[in-house]
Amino acid sequence: MVKGPPLTAPRLPGWTLIIAAITLIVFFFPALGNLLIYDRAAIIHGEIWRLLSGNLVHFSLAHLLYNLVAWLIAGTIIELYGYRFFPVLILSSSILIGITLYILEPELYFYAGLSGVVSAAVAYLCLQGMGEKGVLRWLCAAALTGLIAKTVIEIRAGSSFMLLLHEEDFVPVPLSHLAGIVTAILLFSLLRVTPRLRQPAR
Amino acid sequence: MKRSGISILTAFVISLFYAALLSACASGTTKHATSVVDYLFPKTKDPIVTPGIPVLSLPLRVGIAFVPPPAGRDLRSGRLSSGFTPFQGGGDLALTEKRKTDLMLEVAKNFKKYPFVKNIEIIPSAYLTPGGSFANLDQMRTMLELDVIVLLSYDQVQFTDQTLSFTYWTMAGPLVVPAQNNDTHTMLDAVVYDIASRKMLFRAPGTSLINGSSMLVDQSQELRADGDRGFSEAAVSMISNLDGQLALFKEKLKERPEEFQVVRTPAYIARSGGGGGGSLDSVMLLLFIGLGAGFLWLKGRR
Numbered sequence: 001m002v003k004g005p006p007l008t009a010p011r012l013p014g015w016t017l018i019i020a021a022i023t024l025i026v027f028f029f030p031a032l033g034n035l036l037i038y039d040r041a042a043i044i045h046g047e048i049w050r051l052l053s054g055n056l057v058h059f060s061l062a063h064l065l066y067n068l069v070a071w072l073i074a075g076t077i078i079e080l081y082g083y084r085f086f087p088v089l090i091l092s093s094s095i096l097i098g099i100t101l102y103i104l105e106p107e108l109y110f111y112a113g114l115s116g117v118v119s120a121a122v123a124y125l126c127l128q129g130m131g132e133k134g135v136l137r138w139l140c141a142a143a144l145t146g147l148i149a150k151t152v153i154e155i156r157a158g159s160s161f162m163l164l165l166h167e168e169d170f171v172p173v174p175l176s177h178l179a180g181i182v183t184a185i186l187l188f189s190l191l192r193v194t195p196r197l198r199q200p201a202r
Numbered sequence: 203m204k205r206s207g208i209s210i211l212t213a214f215v216i217s218l219f220y221a222a223l224l225s226a227c228a229s230g231t232t233k234h235a236t237s238v239v240d241y242l243f244p245k246t247k248d249p250i251v252t253p254g255i256p257v258l259s260l261p262l263r264v265g266i267a268f269v270p271p272p273a274g275r276d277l278r279s280g281r282l283s284s285g286f287t288p289f290q291g292g293g294d295l296a297l298t299e300k301r302k303t304d305l306m307l308e309v310a311k312n313f314k315k316y317p318f319v320k321n322i323e324i325i326p327s328a329y330l331t332p333g334g335s336f337a338n339l340d341q342m343r344t345m346l347e348l349d350v351i352v353l354l355s356y357d358q359v360q361f362t363d364q365t366l367s368f369t370y371w372t373m374a375g376p377l378v379v380p381a382q383n384n385d386t387h388t389m390l391d392a393v394v395y396d397i398a399s400r401k402m403l404f405r406a407p408g409t410s411l412i413n414g415s416s417m418l419v420d421q422s423q424e425l426r427a428d429g430d431r432g433f434s435e436a437a438v439s440m441i442s443n444l445d446g447q448l449a450l451f452k453e454k455l456k457e458r459p460e461e462f463q464v465v466r467t468p469a470y471i472a473r474s475g476g477g478g479g480g481s482l483d484s485v486m487l488l489l490f491i492g493l494g495a496g497f498l499w500l501k502g503r504r
Contacts, residue, residue, distance in 0.1 A: 030465065031465070034465070034467065037322070037468050037471070057468050058468065059471070059479050066436070066482045066483070066487055067481060067482055071416075071491075073491060073494035074490060076494075077497045079495055080497075081497070081501075105478075107353075108478050109476070111480065112468050112471075112479055113479045115479075115480035115482045118482065118490075122493065129496075132500065135500075136500045139492075139493065140493070140496075143492070146487070146489060150486065154492065170478060172478065172479060172480075173479065173480055176480040177410070177480070
């Protein structure tokens with residue numbers, strides 16, 4: 001477990017707020033969204049930043065709000081608890097999601113949404129929380145199990161709960177959630193096996 | 203000389219008689235009409251509106267409205283383009299507000315299937331001022347957040363006792379149609395404008411001809427029913443033409459990109475089925491909220 005300092009004074013969840021602000025700006029400036037969206041054809045023509053920046057674009061207000069609420073919850077708690085390497089998690093999950101979709105979803109021409117990174121943050125939070133004491137440990141274990149199970153079911157079924165609930169009119173891509181969860185597990189494992197990185201943040 | 207004067211007088215009287223007879227024969231005509239030209243360009247002495255280059259940011263917010271008749275015009279005393287005066291009118295009685303709404307809903311239903319349409323606003327007639335032109339459309343644009351407006355106009359003529367030909371005045375010019383006894387000719391015209399640039403994108407007319415065969419005793423009821431049916435048939439024809447004109451317009455967008463600027467927003471990409479989204483559903487969101495509450499509860503206990 002990579003534990004942060006004791007909770008004395010609340011700290012500002014800086015990274016969480018920065019990412020939230022960027023997604024809001026991108027949403028309200030569609031031209032910026034066009035420049036940043038995961039566009040397979042543009043990526044092939046050299047615009048490789050889209051692999052990463054597609055996570056910051058959203059298709060609709062509902063799409064944005066769902067992702068943003070989840071992001072604010074997960075990101076704020078990670079930063080409040082002082083769990084380390086959160087910026088590394090954000091960057092690495094964004095890149096891995098883009099690369100995974102590019103390789104494993106060749107028929108996906110456009111992709112947008114922060115949910116893959118949110119899944120990474122939630123999985124990371126659960127993994128860290130499993131090192132805490134008491135009920136929280138079991139709550140985190142159950143949440144992580146549920147998150148992985150739901151994602152795997154959606155990928156295997158080729159559908160999602162979102163479609164069943166008719167919540168959006170675009171095709172959900174649960175593979176991005178799996179890529180995010182895998183990134184979180186890899187980063188957490190790396191921290192566990194590297195003693196030098198296990199030093200708590202001050 | 204005296205004989206010549208009598209001849210002229212006789213010719214004048216005969217001319218008057220024929221004029222009166224012709225007028226009486228032609229008077230069996232009812233006309234109900236509104237015009238997009240009158241609405242958009244009410245004052246011909248005003249400078250000609252020069253359209254700009256439309257920037258179509260997809261998906262579009264579309265408004266649909268029937269144009270009102272020109273200010274001060276009593277439809278009951280409207281004149282046919284052929285110059286004859288109808289003996290009866292009825293103004294907008296031919297097309298009540300409810301009937302207009304029904305027709306607009308039919309058009310809206312057809313437009314909704316396209317991914318480039320974000321939403322459609324049905325605009326009540328009261329919102330449009332007669333001869334309001336583009337200033338009125340700008341108000342609609344601000345008030346209802348519209349990008350594009352579909353202006354509907356209609357022209358319905360019913361003949362009861364004389365064979366005539368008559369003329370529809372459309373945005374594209376005159377359309378001359380021959381007429382028979384008890385015929386009901388209807389034309390609905392849809393003109394699609396980009397409000398910001400004042401550019402007409404495309405138009406689609408729909409026409410209907412109903413051959414009436416009513417007896418004099420039930421003529422009034424029959425004509426009313428034919429009038430209603432005429433609007434329904436013209437709407438079907440117009441909607442079909444709208445699809446065709448839209449397909450042609452799409453081709454025009456590809457062929458002449460210098461005339462139209464198209465911006466495809468992420469929302470449009472999603473709606474057009476070309477992309478996928480990383481999105482959370484309610485189940486996941488509830489799970490995350492529960493997890494967050496657990497962490498905060500623990501923080502409170504520390």
